[in-house]
Amino acid sequence: MPSIKTMILAATALAAMSGLAQAQQSDADKTWTEVRIGTEGAYPPFNFLDASGKLSGFDVDIAQALCDQMKVTCTFVAQDWDGIIPALQNERFDAIIASMSITPEREKQVLFTNKYYNTAGAMAVPKDSPLTDVSDASLKGKTIGAQGSTTHAQAAETFYPDADVKIYPTAEEYKLDVANGRLDAVMDDIVVLSQWLESPDGACCKLLGTMKPDEAIYGKGAGIALRQGNEKLKTMFNEAIVAIRANGVYKTVQDKYFKFDVYGK
Known part of the structure; x- marks a missing residue:
């Protein structure tokens, strides 16, 4: 006979599944x-x-x-x-x-x-960075910033296994860190980076290059x-x-x- 705890967990899971099914049904009929x-x-x-x-x-x-x-x-x-x-x-x-x-x-x-x-993914670096390309070899041992739970964070971890990838809650936070010299590079959408680089806040940095269009990562x-x-x-x-x-x-x-x-x- 299952324990009371097991029965409670099963009932909770069933209720969650039932709630999702009801939401889907109401969405379909609405x-x-x-x-x-x-x-x-x-x-x-x-x-x-x-x-x-x-x-x-x-x-x-x-x-x-x-x-x-x-x-x-x-x-x-x-x-x-x-x-x-x-x-x-x-x-x-x-x-x-x-x-x-x-x-x-x-x-x-x-x-x-x-x-x-x-739009494409891209990488930006400080203006005085010695980096000349976005290859894995170039970024070996470097620190890369990206916003968490994004395709750009996934790309950073996939494309640069030998780099130290730092994850941030928002794009604004990685921008502050690279501007203050705490990151070697940052990754995001090319539009986001380009417009930031054209603003006074982005005067610290430059665009290094774009990422390969890997659909498994970027979708x-x-x-x-x-x-x-x-x-x-x-x-x-x-x-x-x-x-x-x-x-x-x-x-x-x-x-x-x-x-x-x-x-x-």
């Missing part, structure tokens, strides 16, 4: 008039808090454009990156639009739409993450992405932040 969007708010220029404390950036403006196209009301929720997928699964919001790369590992946890942009671009089983909302978002690409709204939003097409091939 008529969407309002969509709650989760984003980080600490990853400029894609998502950040402006001077008034309002969520802003490319992710936020694209989300609003998609909601307008779908004729639904958008509300935005700021969420720390490390807890963003659990918060989606616990129904704090309905979709993540936060520059989340579509990777095989994440596809086990969430349902992704098609990409809404796709298929940034997509919108939904709860598993929410095929209805996925279809709505996918159709809206196609529509705003065709009607020029995507380009209008893109041109506000970038000088090139971030959608990619």
